[in-house]
Amino acid sequence: MDDAPLIDPFARPITYLRVSVTDRCDFRCVYCMAENMTFLPKAELLTHAELDRLCSAFIGLGVRKLRITGGEPLVRRDILTFFRSIARHLRTGALQELTLTTNGSQLTRFAAELAECGVRRVNVSLDTLDPARFAEITRWGRLDQVLDGIAAAQAAGLRIKINTVALKGVNEDELFDLVQWCAAGDMDLTFIEVMPMGDIGGEDRLGQYWPLSDVRARLAERFTLIELAESSGGPARYVRLQETGQKIGFITPLTHNFCESCNRVRVTCTGQLFMCLGQEDQADLRAPLRAHPGDDGPLEAAIRAAIARKPRGHDFDYSRRRIDGQMPRHMSHTGG
Numbered sequence: 145m146d147d148a149p150l151i152d153p154f155a156r157p158i159t160y161l162r163v164s165v166t167d168r169c170d171f172r173c174v175y176c177m178a179e180n181m182t183f184l185p186k187a188e189l190l191t192h193a194e195l196d197r198l199c200s201a202f203i204g205l206g207v208r209k210l211r212i213t214g215g216e217p218l219v220r221r222d223i224l225t226f227f228r229s230i231a232r233h234l235r236t237g238a239l240q241e242l243t244l245t246t247n248g249s250q251l252t253r254f255a256a257e258l259a260e261c262g263v264r265r266v267n268v269s270l271d272t273l274d275p276a277r278f279a280e281i282t283r284w285g286r287l288d289q290v291l292d293g294i295a296a297a298q299a300a301g302l303r304i305k306i307n308t309v310a311l312k313g314v315n316e317d318e319l320f321d322l323v324q325w326c327a328a329g330d331m332d333l334t335f336i337e338v339m340p341m342g343d344i345g346g347e348d349r350l351g352q353y354w355p356l357s358d359v360r361a362r363l364a365e366r367f368t369l370i371e372l373a374e375s376s377g378g379p380a381r382y383v384r385l386q387e388t389g390q391k392i393g394f395i396t397p398l399t400h401n402f403c404e405s406c407n408r409v410r411v412t413c414t415g416q417l418f419m420c421l422g423q424e425d426q427a428d429l430r431a432p433l434r435a436h437p438g439d440d441g442p443l444e445a446a447i448r449a450a451i452a453r454k455p456r457g458h459d460f461d462y463s464r465r466r467i468d469g470q471m472p473r474h475m476s477h478t479g480g
């Protein structure tokens with residue numbers, strides 16, 4: 145078997161895999177989903193065993209960081225079985241980090257067990273600290289449930305990073321409250337620009353678009369921003385606020401400032417491998433998984449063939465006040 149690590153045509157090593165384990169969610173965030181979503185039939189989804197084989201194959205090919213996402217990963221039935229199983233790669237040292245992105249609603253139930261599995265850090269999405277506004281943005285969520293989840297995660301020893309989608313006219317006025325709340329709770333904070341992913345049922349994305357250059361400029365009015373050179377190989381840039389010591393990230397996927405260092409690929413809950421969040425090209429990994437239950441050779445060959453097609457970058461562009469490169473699939477499908 146060929147055990148050379150995965151390197152794409154632009155000499156980028158692929159060391160980071162994000163896997164969506166479900167397209168379902170207990171929230172209906174306005175920028176992410178329409179209120180009436182049609183979800184995939186269960187048979188379409190990879191089973192726990194298939195997810196495990198798929199992730200293990202990537203780890204065997206050099207993936208060192210695995211992020212579980214969705215949809216809401218913690219609403220998938222029995223998802224802790226998957227975490228417990230895949231955690232064996234942390235114990236062998238083959239995997240360096242196992243983590244997840246969650247809306248936080250189920251963390252009171254699962255935080256302690258996740259910590260036992262070896263999860264050290266969790267990204268929790270939270271756009272507002274105002275209960276009424278939270279209900280408006282998430283449609284179905286309750287703020288106190290998420291705040292309790294964050295507290296439970298911290299009590300279990302998990303480090304929390306808050307992800308906040310910057311929403312024009314929605315959470316603009318909470319910028320400093322969010323920064324201070326995160327500083328008080330010893331949490332990093334990353335702002336995300338709204339991306340044109342999937343039909344969201346008549347909501348206006350350009351209306352929601354609040355450029356992070358503006359968020360940054362407003363922060364600079366009150367704080368001293370120290371530029372940090374560090375890169376996660378992803379679309380985030382970081383600064384440290386001198387006054388609070390806090391790290392703030394900016395994820396601006398619509399600019400091309402990160403593609404050259406991209407180290408990641410994504411797999412959907414149906415086993416489609418996307419080599420770039422902003423491109424349609426994909427590879428079906430479910431077919432080789434299901435056609436060869438006892439043999440990972442065809443699966444690995446399919447992964448290698450796909451990585452050999454990873455594009456240089458994406459095509460999103462808001463600059464002409466229309467959404468070029470709009471992606472038909474939802475973020476909850478590919479995994480954010």
Ligand code: SAM
Pocket residue numbers: 169175176213214215216217245246247267268269307308309336337338339340341475476479480
């Ligand atoms: N349900 C989990 C959560 O909300 O954290 C994980 C999946 S969610 C799709 C992952 C991240 O994508 C969240 O931080 C969410 O705010 C973000 N997201 C969803 N739709 C987005 C969009 N259209 N533009 C930018 N970020 C988006």
Ligand code: SF4
Pocket residue numbers: 169170171172173176177214215216247269476
């Ligand atoms: Fe669910 Fe996360 Fe999408 Fe919100 S952003 S609807 S929590 S998947």
